[in-house]
Amino acid sequence: MKVWDAIIIGAGPAGCACAYDLASAGKSVLLLDKAEFPRIKACAGGLTMKTVRALCYSIEPVVRQSIDRMVLEERDSSRIPVKSRKTICVMTERSELDAFCLAKTIEAGAVFQRIQGITGIDERADEVVVTTQDTVSRGRFLVGADGVNSQVRRMTSDSPWFRKAFAIEANIPRHALDEDLVFDFAPVASGYGWVFPKRDHVNVGLYSLDADEKLNRTRLSTYIANRFGNSARPANFIGQHAGFGAAQHHIDRDRVFLAGDAGGFVDMLTGEGIYGAVISGQSAAAAILSDLNQKALAKESFVRLTENLRQNLGIAERIATSFYANPQRGFRAMKMPLLRSAILKGYADGLNLSVLVKTARRLLPDRA
Ligand SMILES: Cc1cc2nc3c(=O)[nH]c(=O)nc-3n(C[C@H](O)[C@H](O)[C@H](O)COP(=O)(O)OP(=O)(O)OC[C@H]3O[C@@H](n4cnc5c(N)ncnc54)[C@H](O)[C@@H]3O)c2cc1C
Numbered sequence: 001m002k003v004w005d006a007i008i009i010g011a012g013p014a015g016c017a018c019a020y021d022l023a024s025a026g027k028s029v030l031l032l033d034k035a036e037f038p039r040i041k042a043c044a045g046g047l048t049m050k051t052v053r054a055l056c057y058s059i060e061p062v063v064r065q066s067i068d069r070m071v072l073e074e075r076d077s078s079r080i081p082v083k084s085r086k087t088i089c090v091m092t093e094r095s096e097l098d099a100f101c102l103a104k105t106i107e108a109g110a111v112f113q114r115i116q117g118i119t120g121i122d123e124r125a126d127e128v129v130v131t132t133q134d135t136v137s138r139g140r141f142l143v144g145a146d147g148v149n150s151q152v153r154r155m156t157s158d159s160p161w162f163r164k165a166f167a168i169e170a171n172i173p174r175h176a177l178d179e180d181l182v183f184d185f186a187p188v189a190s191g192y193g194w195v196f197p198k199r200d201h202v203n204v205g206l207y208s209l210d211a212d213e214k215l216n217r218t219r220l221s222t223y224i225a226n227r228f229g230n231s232a233r234p235a236n237f238i239g240q241h242a243g244f245g246a247a248q249h250h251i252d253r254d255r256v257f258l259a260g261d262a263g264g265f266v267d268m269l270t271g272e273g274i275y276g277a278v279i280s281g282q283s284a285a286a287a288i289l290s291d292l293n294q295k296a297l298a299k300e301s302f303v304r305l306t307e308n309l310r311q312n313l314g315i316a317e318r319i320a321t322s323f324y325a326n327p328q329r330g331f332r333a334m335k336m337p338l339l340r341s342a343i344l345k346g347y348a349d350g351l352n353l354s355v356l357v358k359t360a361r362r363l364l365p366d367r368a
Helices: 013-024 049-054 094-107 151-156 217-228 274-292 298-305 307-325 327-334 337-349 353-363
Strands: 003-009 029-033 046-048 063-067 069-073 079-083 089-092 111-114 118-123 128-132 136-144 163-173 181-184 191-198 201-208 235-244 256-258
Touching (some): 003 013, 029 136, 046 049, 049 089, 049 274, 049 337, 063 191, 079 327, 089 191, 094 111, 136 151, 256 298, 274 298, 274 307, 298 307, 307 353, 327 337, 337 353
Parallel strands (some): 029 111, 069 181, 136 256
Antiparallel strands (some): 118 128, 181 191, 191 201
């Protein structure tokens, strides 16, 4: 039976980023997903510029809109307009983005197969055997990129480090072409509402770290009606969890790695997960390549290559805890042009978050 260099479960941003790099390097890659593409994924589809730059190919054909300004809204209804000379992020539809990335990955040489789900994972000394309802496949390495409810994670670890938040979204037809991208910190505790303009429609959603917030269709409909009026006609309601905890995860497997939501690579403050998915997927690929090329053990490389990302996610968790406990303080920070530009740069361009925290400490006295 063929032994693949890598088997990757899940063909979202994490799985495709990993499979693309391995296939481009000439390695044999089996990419498995239970969905047929294009498929729906609960996601607002916003990609910061650091994500766009991290991808190995241009996603221009699936960009719906580029964003260079946004508005932050506070609980007391005050608004902070943020404008940048450069693009902050781009808006995509996840069904289009993911189908595009999968096509690029297959073009690079990965073999894609649809499966019903995994029934067994057996990690051996020099290979991993993956059993599905219809097939048995052998790979030198396995990457679990199968999203927040990852079967690979559940089958290979207890994962007490793994935590979740919930987000729900819907689309409404676009009212005015100059509608801004908005983060609104009024409607939910420990989270925010968002308004993402996407050319012909607006994606509106609610995100919260607090399970007691009970985000559901009724809650989002009420928010949309309050914000846009009763004639807004929301459609395509969909919700899902986002996964955190990569910062606390002690990576201990030799041949099985978790990437993207499966591995808890979402930023807790913002809920941004596509960046973490791409970087962790690419890191898994680089780690596997270094092992296949007999340069270093994959596990050690994966720990090293994800260190910066995991450190940043840990800092984002700490910022989230203090920001959502006292959003007014965070807003005071955002009103300071220097700090606002550092925060924007941090999220849009990928500035190390520890630099940001140091800037905040310098500018904001403790009891401000
Ligand atoms: C409502 C909402 C809005 C969001 N908005 C944003 C945003 O604007 N920007 C941003 O950066 N992040 C956003 N996120 C987070 C982002 O969607 C995720 O972090 C990102 O999709 C993670 O990518 P992934 O490749 O790890 O997983 P996914 O994109 O979830 O892909 C996992 C893939 O695995 C497949 N799969 C699952 N189980 C199995 C199985 N057992 N066998 C085979 N295949 C399987 C699935 O079909 C899927 O294709 C949002 C999340 C939510 C819930």
